[in-house]
Amino acid sequence: MTVVMGLDQHRAQVTAEWIDAQTGEVSRSRVAPADRASVRRFLGRFSGGELEVALEATTGWRFVVEELRRVGAGVHLAEPAETSGLRGPKRRAKTDGADARHLRELLMIERLPESWIPPDHILDLRATVRLRHTLSHQRCEWQQRIQSVLYHHGVPARRQLMVGDGREWLAAQVLPPAAREQVAVFIAIIDALEVQISPLDKQLRAYGRRQAGCKALQGQYGVGELTAVTILAEVGDASRFSSSRDVVRYAGLDITVKQSDQRRSAGHLSRQGPPALRWALYEAAQVARRPGSPDRAYYLQAAERIGGNRACLAVARKLLKRCYHALRELGEEALQPA
Numbered sequence: 599m600t601v602v603m604g605l606d607q608h609r610a611q612v613t614a615e616w617i618d619a620q621t622g623e624v625s626r627s628r629v630a631p632a633d634r635a636s637v638r639r640f641l642g643r644f645s646g647g648e649l650e651v652a653l654e655a656t657t658g659w660r661f662v663v664e665e666l667r668r669v670g671a672g673v674h675l676a677e678p679a680e681t682s683g684l685r686g687p688k689r690r691a692k693t694d695g696a697d698a699r700h701l702r703e704l705l706m707i708e709r710l711p712e713s714w715i716p717p718d719h720i721l722d723l724r725a726t727v728r729l730r731h732t733l734s735h736q737r738c739e740w741q742q743r744i745q746s747v748l749y750h751h752g753v754p755a756r757r758q759l760m761v762g763d764g765r766e767w768l769a770a771q772v773l774p775p776a777a778r779e780q781v782a783v784f785i786a787i788i789d790a791l792e793v794q795i796s797p798l799d800k801q802l803r804a805y806g807r808r809q810a811g812c813k814a815l816q817g818q819y820g821v822g823e824l825t826a827v828t829i830l831a832e833v834g835d836a837s838r839f840s841s842s843r844d845v846v847r848y849a850g851l852d853i854t855v856k857q858s859d860q861r862r863s864a865g866h867l868s869r870q871g872p873p874a875l876r877w878a879l880y881e882a883a884q885v886a887r888r889p890g891s892p893d894r895a896y897y898l899q900a901a902e903r904i905g906g907n908r909a910c911l912a913v914a915r916k917l918l919k920r921c922y923h924a925l926r927e928l929g930e931e932a933l934q935p936a
Contacts, residue, residue, distance in 0.1 A: 604701030605653040613694035652705040680711035724831040730798040731874040811932035820886030828878035836925035883914035
């Protein structure tokens with residue numbers, strides 16, 4: 599017996615619709631609460647049979663996929679935006695049952711836009727990389743708040759407030775008591791974030807020194823231990839991309855274009871991919887534009903034409919394409935645990 603199922607997952611409940619391929623009988627069920635124990639009980643009735651399941655790559659998919667694999671099901675993870683686009687422009691009722699049916703039907707006609715399901719160790723690495731990126735981004739936000747307070751009170755602008763003699767300079771500035779209190783709170787939060795970021799940095803850098811894929815990425819000028827780990831975790835299996843252009847599009851570094859008849863205008867970055875991946879590539883590009891880099895001449899030529907920031911993004915795209923080819927050439931070894 600072959601069963602084809604669509605799952606629509608939410609925090610409170612999971613809606614399932616499945617069809618028996620032999621009899622054509624369609625069944626529906628709702629699993630609540632949407633936790634591991636409830637999902638396991640529900641899937642127990644399909645254990646030992648042939649089961650193919652489609653679900654969207656939304657928050658919480660990992661434990662559902664683990665439970666599906668536990669009963670021997672074939673799992674198909676759908677890309678949410680493309681799956682929604684296949685509904686078409688016509689207005690239809692959108693319910694949890696309709697969403698589950700839509701996934702099931704796309705799977706049956708082999709039109710489901712599938713996402714890659716990383717192995718567990720890559721999922722864990724990706725979670726650590728994104729945690730580090732989130733904390734680092736928050737640290738920058740609090741530093742910008744300090745700059746905002748200083749400017750609000752007419753203090754001359756200065757970069758690098760948290761390193762070197764920046765803190766001494768900051769303490770010497772004349773500020774009203776309320777502003778001084780703001781700055782003190784912001785610095786305390788930055789220090790607390792740094793306590794959390796430092797061990798993550800050490801952990802990821804150590805991983806980057808040992809893991810085969812990360813070592814291959816560091817062969818590209820500008821890519822270091824931390825950026826290599828981030829690129830590996832976010833790109834994953836390079837063979838899932840048909841070309842280097844696809845991986846640039848996945849990273850959100852492609853330029854959107856609007857064209858109609860004879861009119862064509864370039865837009866902005868699509869920014870559709872993982873933010874941590876774009877951060878890593880831009881940081882690597884900042885290094886790759888320095889004197890002595892093989893990309894220095896390309897950067898200078900691009901900067902003269904389109905400006906420094908856009909030239910850095912162009913270098914980042916070149917680096918990503920090289921990283922893609924390096925991972926493809928390494929093959930399966932690229933994703934092996936350190």
